[in-house]
């Protein structure tokens with residue numbers, strides 16, 4: 001090793017890498033646990049030996065024990081060292097075992113598996129700067145996106161985010177027209193349809209597979225009549241709306257300014273546009289933290305390739321920052337663009353016609 005190495009800095013970097021490697025090593029274990037229902041089984045068994053857990057889960061005891069120990073070392077499972085039993089605390093069950101929990105985070109692992117599986121197609125376009133159409137991403141990304149964002153929408157969308165934007169709740173309660181652009185599986189669309197029974201609800205997405213999934217989910221929930229879904233890009237849907245939303249998708253679009261201009265034309269007088277975007281600072285140096293690490297990584301493997309596959313290919317990235325996003329809305333003709341609300345992970349940006 002060279003004489004110019006700062007050994008303390010080297011050790012610090014190596015320890016950081018070890019922590020990240022340990023976290024990444026859990027990805028397949030979490031997927032196996034999710035697919036085989038192991039978290040729900042462990043919740044139902046209560047404190048159990050590896051043998052009893054394996055019997056309840058109908059899996060091999062040796063695999064069960066190694067899986068339980070790995071997750072215990074991570075703090076994702078509780079290890080009772082006196083009698084070598086394993087259980088889930090209520091908090092561990094809330095984030096891993098209960099699909100409808102507002103604290104659920106297991107969907108992140110679908111997304112991570114999708115990112116890993118996207119490696120080959122994204123590596124191909126790194127030298128050329130070409131894009132990868134969303135539909136050519138690994139399918140885990142589609143359902144992972146829906147599942148990862150759902151708990152946050154369930155906790156925030158109706159209760160906290162929409163009320164922060166002046167006039168939106170009144171418009172929707174009064175039978176206003178709402179469009180969810182880039183709606184994906186329609187998780188947000190269904191929540192809004194349910195919360196505002198008088199509103200007219202439409203969902204649009206460029207990806208046919210996501211629209212089919214959204215239609216199926218709304219039919220399964222008995223809401224097929226309430227929501228009109230159509231496969232359409234952000235520059236070719238029809239109708240005019242009191243509230244237009246782009247939830248976690250404007251930065252994925254090739255031409256966000258074109259999409260915002262098109263939205264302006266399709267917003268009624270005094271209508272509102274709402275963006276949900278990942279929280280970020282306008283200055284890259286301020287995004288050098290855990291949230292930045294996660295979103296710049298998602299962005300490299302998903303958002304930037306998607307945007308580059310489309311017309312213009314602006315590739316805003318998932319850490320575009322509020323100034324750039326508000327600037328796009330104002331350039332499109334909207335007024336009063338501002339951050340209406342912010343959490344550690346999401347910003348609500350609004351503007352009016």
Ligand SMILES: C[S@@+](CC[C@H](N)C(=O)[O-])C[C@H]1O[C@@H](n2cnc3c(N)ncnc32)[C@H](O)[C@@H]1O
Nearest residue numbers: 134182183184205206207233234247248249253
């Ligand atoms: C990260 S996902 C978010 C989906 C959904 N809004 C949610 O929050 O779960 C981004 C979505 O934007 C859609 N999208 C990308 N470019 C688009 C475009 N130009 N027009 C319409 N939808 C687009 C993708 O198909 C994808 O469903």
